[in-house]
Amino acid sequence: MSAAAPARRLLPRPVREFLVALPFLLPSMVLFGAFVFYPLGKSVYLGFFISNPFRTRQIYVGFEQYRDVLASSDFVSTLVVTGTFTLYTVVPALAIGTFLAIIANQKLPGIVIFRTIFSSTLAASVAISAVLWLVLLHPSIGVLNDMLGAVGIPAVNWLDDGGWAVGERATGWDLFAAWFIDPNWALISVSLATVWMNIGLFTIIVLAGLQTIPDELYESARIDGAGRWSEFWHVTLPMLSPTLFFASVVGMIFAFQSFGQIQILTQGGPADASNVLLYSIYQTGFEPPFRVGAASVQALALFVIMLGLTLAQFRLVGGKVFYR
Amino acid sequence: MARVFFEGINKRFGDAYAVRDLTLEVQDEEFFVLLGPSGCGKTTALRIAAGLEEPSEGDIHIGDRLVTEVPAKDRDLAMVFQSYALYPHMSVYNNIAFGLRMRKHSKGEIDRLVRDAAATLGIDELLKRKPGQLSGGQRQRVALGRAIVRRPQVFLMDEPLSNLDSKMRVQMRAELIRLHRELGATFIYVTHDQVEAMTMGARVAVLNEGRLQQAGSPQEVYDRPENLFVAEFIGSPAMNLLDAEPVQVDGKAGVRAAGVDVTLPDALAKQLEASGASALVMGVRPEHLDLSVKEPAAAFKGKVDLVESLGSEQHVTVAIEGASVIARLAASEKIEHGTTFQLAVAPHHVQLFNASTKERIGP
Numbered sequence: 001m002s003a004a005a006p007a008r009r010l011l012p013r014p015v016r017e018f019l020v021a022l023p024f025l026l027p028s029m030v031l032f033g034a035f036v037f038y039p040l041g042k043s044v045y046l047g048f049f050i051s052n053p054f055r056t057r058q059i060y061v062g063f064e065q066y067r068d069v070l071a072s073s074d075f076v077s078t079l080v081v082t083g084t085f086t087l088y089t090v091v092p093a094l095a096i097g098t099f100l101a102i103i104a105n106q107k108l109p110g111i112v113i114f115r116t117i118f119s120s121t122l123a124a125s126v127a128i129s130a131v132l133w134l135v136l137l138h139p140s141i142g143v144l145n146d147m148l149g150a151v152g153i154p155a156v157n158w159l160d161d162g163g164w165a166v167g168e169r170a171t172g173w174d175l176f177a178a179w180f181i182d183p184n185w186a187l188i189s190v191s192l193a194t195v196w197m198n199i200g201l202f203t204i205i206v207l208a209g210l211q212t213i214p215d216e217l218y219e220s221a222r223i224d225g226a227g228r229w230s231e232f233w234h235v236t237l238p239m240l241s242p243t244l245f246f247a248s249v250v251g252m253i254f255a256f257q258s259f260g261q262i263q264i265l266t267q268g269g270p271a272d273a274s275n276v277l278l279y280s281i282y283q284t285g286f287e288p289p290f291r292v293g294a295a296s297v298q299a300l301a302l303f304v305i306m307l308g309l310t311l312a313q314f315r316l317v318g319g320k321v322f323y324r
Numbered sequence: 325m326a327r328v329f330f331e332g333i334n335k336r337f338g339d340a341y342a343v344r345d346l347t348l349e350v351q352d353e354e355f356f357v358l359l360g361p362s363g364c365g366k367t368t369a370l371r372i373a374a375g376l377e378e379p380s381e382g383d384i385h386i387g388d389r390l391v392t393e394v395p396a397k398d399r400d401l402a403m404v405f406q407s408y409a410l411y412p413h414m415s416v417y418n419n420i421a422f423g424l425r426m427r428k429h430s431k432g433e434i435d436r437l438v439r440d441a442a443a444t445l446g447i448d449e450l451l452k453r454k455p456g457q458l459s460g461g462q463r464q465r466v467a468l469g470r471a472i473v474r475r476p477q478v479f480l481m482d483e484p485l486s487n488l489d490s491k492m493r494v495q496m497r498a499e500l501i502r503l504h505r506e507l508g509a510t511f512i513y514v515t516h517d518q519v520e521a522m523t524m525g526a527r528v529a530v531l532n533e534g535r536l537q538q539a540g541s542p543q544e545v546y547d548r549p550e551n552l553f554v555a556e557f558i559g560s561p562a563m564n565l566l567d568a569e570p571v572q573v574d575g576k577a578g579v580r581a582a583g584v585d586v587t588l589p590d591a592l593a594k595q596l597e598a599s600g601a602s603a604l605v606m607g608v609r610p611e612h613l614d615l616s617v618k619e620p621a622a623a624f625k626g627k628v629d630l631v632e633s634l635g636s637e638q639h640v641t642v643a644i645e646g647a648s649v650i651a652r653l654a655a656s657e658k659i660e661h662g663t664t665f666q667l668a669v670a671p672h673h674v675q676l677f678n679a680s681t682k683e684r685i686g687p
Contacts, residue, residue: 214409223374224426224470
C-alpha cells in the first residue's frame with residue numbers, strides 16, 4: 001500500500017478523478033452509445049447514400065439527398081402539419097390537465113377516486129386508445145356523429161376529411177386560413193385522440209406541481225384580501241410556472257414523437273393531411289420503396305428541430321419561469 | 325377598539341380536540357402571548373382568530389364585531405407565519421404591496437405606504453430583491469412589513485422568530501416590542517419559547533392539550549402557577565417538584581418531602597388544611613435553593629450529581645433522598661462533583677399542589 005501511494009500521486013488530480021468516475025459512467029455510456037450515439041452517427045452516414053430496398057447496393061450522393069429532401073414541398077407540408085399538430089395537442093391538453101389538476105387538488109373526501117379517473121388515460125396504451133377513438137369517430141356508427149346529429153349538426157367525415165387544402169398542396173398561411181371554411185378534420189381527429197391520451201400525464205404533472213405550493217401562501221393571500229381568481233393568478237400560476245414549462249416541453253416532444261394514433265386512425269391521410277414528420281419518416285424508410293437514406297435525412301431534421309425548439313423554449317420562456 | 329374575545333371556542337379535528345372550551349379576552353392594544361408545547365392548540369386558536377379555521381363551537385369577537393362568520397380578509401387583521409409565507413416569485417416591494425393592491429389602493433398611495441413600512445423596518449434597500457435572495461432575518465422583516473403596511477387593528481404572529489438564529493431572535497424580540505409600541509395595535513403572539521413569552525407579553529396564556537391552563541402577567545404565571553403543568557412548563561431550569569405529605573412540625577403545620585420537614589407560613593398552612601389534601605407535590609424554584617439561609621429554613625442534604633456552568637451562574641443537580649433537585653447558584657461558589665452538601669429553602673418560597681387534582685394550594 002505504501003508503495004502504491006506515491007505512484008498514484010504521479011497523476012494529476014483531475015486525471016485521477018476521471019479514472020475513478022469512469023467505471024461509474026461506463027454503464028450509461030455503453031447504453032447511450034449503443035442506442036443513441038451510434039444510430040445518430042449511422043443516420044448521418046446513411047443520408048449520404050441512395051440505396052435499393054435492402055441496401056444491397058448503394059450509391060454515394062453526398063449532400064445532394066439532404067438538399068432534395070429538405071427542399072421538397074412534401075417535407076415542408078409535413079413540417080406544417082407537425083407544427084399544427086403540436087399546437088393542437090399541447091395547448092388544449094395542458095389547459096385541460098391544469099383545470100383537472102386544480103379540481104383534483106381540492107381536499108375533499110373521495111378525491112382520490114377523481115384523481116385516479118383524471119389520470120387514468122396515462123395507463124391506456126396508444127394502440128388501445130387509438131382504436132377506441134377509431135370507433136368514437138366512425139362516420140356512421142361513431143358516438144360523436146350521433147351526438148352532433150342529436151343537435152341537428154350534419155355528420156362529419158372525421159378521419160377522411162383533410163379539409164380545403166388537400167390535393168392543392170397548399171401550405172402555411174393558406175392552410176391556416178382555410179381552417180375556418182373547411183377544417184382539416186383528419187388532423188383535428190388525431191389531435192383530439194392525442195389530447196385525450198395526454199390529459200392523464202399532464203394532470204399528474206400539474207397536480208404534483210400544485211402540491212408543492214405551501215398552503216401558507218394561500219392563507220397569506222386570503223388574509224391579504226385575494227379572492228379565488230387572484231389566488232390563482234398571483235399565487236398558483238407563478239408557482240406552477242416551472243411545472244407548466246416542463247409539461248409543455250414534454251408535450252412538444254410527445255407531439256413530435258406521435259406515431260401509433262396516426263398509424264391506426266389515418267395513416268397520415270387523406271393525401272398527407274395528417275402526415276406528421278415522424279410518420280413520414282416511417283413511410284419513407286419502411287414502406288416501399290424503402291428510401292432509407294431519405295428517411296435518415298428526415299430523422300436528422302427531426303432531431304435538429306426538436307433540439308432547436310427545446311433550446312428556444314428555454315431561452316424564451318425559461319427566463320420568465322420562477323424557480324425557487 | 326380591537327379587543328379579541330374567544331368565546332367558548334371548541335375545535336375538533338375528527339374525534340380529537342385541538343382547542344377545548346377556550347374563553348379568553350385579549351385587551352385592546354395588548355401584547356398577548358399564547359404559550360404552550362407543540363400540539364397544545366395555540367396555533368389552532370390563532371388560526372381561528374385569523375379566520376383560517378372555523379371553530380366547531382363558540383364565537384370570535386374582534387372589537388365590537390362578531391366575526392365568526394366573517395372571511396379572513398374582512399377581519400382587519402394581519403398574520404405573520406412561522407415560515408413567513410412570502411410570495412417567492414414577487415419582489416420584496418410587491419410582497420408588501422400585495423395586500424394593498426388586493427384592496428384597490430391607488431398606485432401613489434401604495435408606493436407611499438410600502439416605502440413607509442420598509443423604512444420602519446429598515447428594509448428600504450431590499451425592495452427590489454426576491455425573498456430567495458434574503459437572509460432569515462431580512463425575510464422576517466419583509467413578513468412584518470407585509471403585515472404592518474395595511475395598519476390593521478390586530479396582528480397575529482405564529483412563532484415568527486423560531487426560524488432565526490439565537491442572536492437574531494434576541495434582536496427581533498426587541499424590535500417587535502418597539503413595533504408594538506409604535507403601532508398601538510393588538511398583538512397576539514404564539515410561541516413555545518417561554519423566554520419570548522416572559523420578555524414580550526404583557527399577559528401570557530399557557531395552553532396544554534387544547535385547554536387554557538392559566539392566563540396572567542408573566543410574573544404572575546411564574547410566581548403563582550395554578551397547576552402542576554404550568555409550574556413545570558414555566559421556568560428554566562424547571563421548578564423542582566417533590567412528592568410530599570402533610571405533617572406536624574413542632575406543633576405547627578408543615579409538609580415532609582424527601583425526608584425533610586418544612587414548616588409552612590400560616591396562610592399556606594390554613595389553605596392546606598382547608599383543601600383537605602393528603603397527597604401533595606411540593607415545588608421549589610431552583611433559585612430558591614440556597615447554600616445558606618438566614619431565616620429558619622429546611623435543608624436538603626445530598627450529593628452533587630452534575631454541575632452545569634453557564635458563566636454567569638451554575639445549575640447544580642443534587643441527588644437527595646429518593647429524588648434529585650436542581651439549584652441555581654452563583655458562579656463564584658466552588659462546587660465539585662461528588663461532594664455532599666446542604667441546600668436550604670425558605671418556607672415562604674415553598675409552593676404546594678394537590679397531587680390528585682394537580683391544582684395549586686395556596687394564595
